[in-house]
Amino acid sequence: MVKKKNAFLAVPYLIWMAIFVLVPLGMVLYFGFTTSEGQFTFENFKSVLKYGDTFFKSIRLSLIATAICLVLAFPLGYIMSRMGEVGQRTMLLLIMLPMWMSFLLRTYGWMTLLENEGLINRFLELFGIGPFSMINTEGAVVLGMVYNYLPFMVLPLHSIMIKIDKSIIEAAEDLGANGFYVLIKVLIPLSLPGIITGITMVFVPSVSTFVISRMLGGGKNVLIGDLIEQQFLGTVYNPQVGSAMAIILMVLILVIMGIINRFDAEEMEGMMV
Amino acid sequence: MRKARFFPKIYIVLSLLFLYAPIFVLIAFSFNESKSRAYFTGFTFKWYKELVQNEAIMSALFNSLLIAFLSSIIATVMGTIAAIGINSLSRRKRGFVMNLTYIPVLNPEIVTGISMMLLFVFFKQLMDLPLGFYSLLISHVTFCLPYPILNVLPKLRQMDPSLYEAALDLGCPPLQSFFKVVVPQILSGIVSGFLMSFTYSLDDFVITYFTSGSGFSMLPVTIYSMVRKKVNPQINALSAIIFLLVLALLIGMNIAEAKKAKKE
Numbered sequence: 124m125v126k127k128k129n130a131f132l133a134v135p136y137l138i139w140m141a142i143f144v145l146v147p148l149g150m151v152l153y154f155g156f157t158t159s160e161g162q163f164t165f166e167n168f169k170s171v172l173k174y175g176d177t178f179f180k181s182i183r184l185s186l187i188a189t190a191i192c193l194v195l196a197f198p199l200g201y202i203m204s205r206m207g208e209v210g211q212r213t214m215l216l217l218i219m220l221p222m223w224m225s226f227l228l229r230t231y232g233w234m235t236l237l238e239n240e241g242l243i244n245r246f247l248e249l250f251g252i253g254p255f256s257m258i259n260t261e262g263a264v265v266l267g268m269v270y271n272y273l274p275f276m277v278l279p280l281h282s283i284m285i286k287i288d289k290s291i292i293e294a295a296e297d298l299g300a301n302g303f304y305v306l307i308k309v310l311i312p313l314s315l316p317g318i319i320t321g322i323t324m325v326f327v328p329s330v331s332t333f334v335i336s337r338m339l340g341g342g343k344n345v346l347i348g349d350l351i352e353q354q355f356l357g358t359v360y361n362p363q364v365g366s367a368m369a370i371i372l373m374v375l376i377l378v379i380m381g382i383i384n385r386f387d388a389e390e391m392e393g394m395m396v
Numbered sequence: 397m398r399k400a401r402f403f404p405k406i407y408i409v410l411s412l413l414f415l416y417a418p419i420f421v422l423i424a425f426s427f428n429e430s431k432s433r434a435y436f437t438g439f440t441f442k443w444y445k446e447l448v449q450n451e452a453i454m455s456a457l458f459n460s461l462l463i464a465f466l467s468s469i470i471a472t473v474m475g476t477i478a479a480i481g482i483n484s485l486s487r488r489k490r491g492f493v494m495n496l497t498y499i500p501v502l503n504p505e506i507v508t509g510i511s512m513m514l515l516f517v518f519f520k521q522l523m524d525l526p527l528g529f530y531s532l533l534i535s536h537v538t539f540c541l542p543y544p545i546l547n548v549l550p551k552l553r554q555m556d557p558s559l560y561e562a563a564l565d566l567g568c569p570p571l572q573s574f575f576k577v578v579v580p581q582i583l584s585g586i587v588s589g590f591l592m593s594f595t596y597s598l599d600d601f602v603i604t605y606f607t608s609g610s611g612f613s614m615l616p617v618t619i620y621s622m623v624r625k626k627v628n629p630q631i632n633a634l635s636a637i638i639f640l641l642v643l644a645l646l647i648g649m650n651i652a653e654a655k656k657a658k659k660e
Contacts, residue, residue: 129480129481130485133480133493134481135474136475136541137478139538140497143515144499147508147511147514147515148507150511150514150515151510151514198407199408203408218415220642220646223646224419224638225599225638227620228619228623228631231422231623231635232418232419235425235433235434236417236421241434270418273414327502333506334601334602334620337624348506351506351510355606362510362517369507369510372504372507373507376504
């Protein structure tokens, strides 16, 4: 009885979320499908078509960054999960600490390192190599994504891997599995939920970024995020086309995450048999 | 076997080097006398002095702290009350409300940013209300709200509802029973929800960028405009200060947590 009486307490929250989350998303849909006079149209989506290359580039770079994050974070998460309590605590602190600093500042740090006159080139110069032009390249953008979102991959992997019992790995080894088999038959299947969470948490911010591409990619490496930002805060204010881009971005993310989830579900079934 | 033990240490050192290289470079060059980001010419504290005297940065810092403080308090109060309501919903309704709660968490920040910007631009045309303090406060409350809810709900589920009923039966008025019986049991969830909201609000750039308008400057937006002009060692000094603050805060929190774990 007491329980039911409390349900009304959620009402102010629901009203707030309806006005400030659902209505704005509805406005994105409305703007995406109308002209500036309010007439229904597909023109906005048609004008996005000419930016197809940018969309492919965003997806390509963020998939590469996600894959690199996974490859780098998997061993790290595993090594951490096998450490003692103090070691784990310290490592978690060290991995979260950079996340608490503005990512603008950390990305700015990479600008300092990667510049033509920057520290990495100066260091290589000592050995008579280079200089390499590293900043304003696709590689620099991918590096920025990997750097900024690596902790998002490490943390879910670590939290799922501490649940993997040491004896399961030992059992596999005793039964004759080598390191590679332990990895693909035991470690990866058991950490799958962490892998999926990590992929989501790296891919979504990577594919929608506009800051990393602008700071490390120069003017040459424009991504979806940059296009959207230009429609809303650039020289031409065009919320109709910008909304159409945002809709495509959301659909893209849903589709790609759907594929990843389905792929993993099938893998899981295969593992079960 | 020896090789197997050697590899993890090297790997951890390399990973940490990767994570901290840009931060340490920023800090090192905050003491550099010239504006160069490549050559260290001499030691100085002058960028710190200039930073503290830079009114644009200091007022942006004040604004960011003000918004973070207000929005996290509003979000925590509203979120805690909502969590109590959500907790007493039927399973199906609760599922619906939780899906709604996850929208701002899962949606790309840029989409949340532009969607709210569209709403505020509409308000501006409707009521002649320019974007600024009010729009920032609303947008920050909105993206902070899920965190108190997600932190308080599990605590409510662990709680024994008959304790609250017992207090009512013993003649304690409902509001007093709430503060004396319910709040102490969910306090840790409220506090972590508040802290998460506060840090997210302080750190957010993307949503702030789209909903701030031109009159009200926030620290991350100011940093962004400084960073785009590239050469300004005050950014380095600011990074060093933020790094030290965060380090102190995290170590303090860790020690407190370790102590609590020991007690239990």
